[in-house]
Amino acid sequence: MSRNNLVVPQAQAALNQIKYEVAQQFGIQWSPDGYNGNMTTRDAGIIGGNITRTLIQIAEQSLGAGARRF
Template identity: 40%
Template structure:
């Protein structure tokens, strides 16, 4: 089964700026120096902490709106 959908693309392309802002805020909260553009110099731990913080904030927002 072939999947032509890349999970790295936002479902709503217009949301890209908002997602980038959210990612930068999450990185700042966990103390990761994230810059615009290429961030391949981050360790797996640093990148994972940013993603984890983003998920944590999304879950908190969802639970708040229940």
């Protein structure tokens, strides 16, 4: 049972698409039925890290140039 609750439940499809695209980009098998229990920890980390990187890039683009003032 997942304890992660999406703030915007409609975002689930977009997140699944990003997972699939990242996995495909790195040549990692992604199960279409949603079960990935046979995935190595390394592969899961690659996917998770790159999803985070992708979401940060999307947020920065949506905020415009002002996001780089840190």
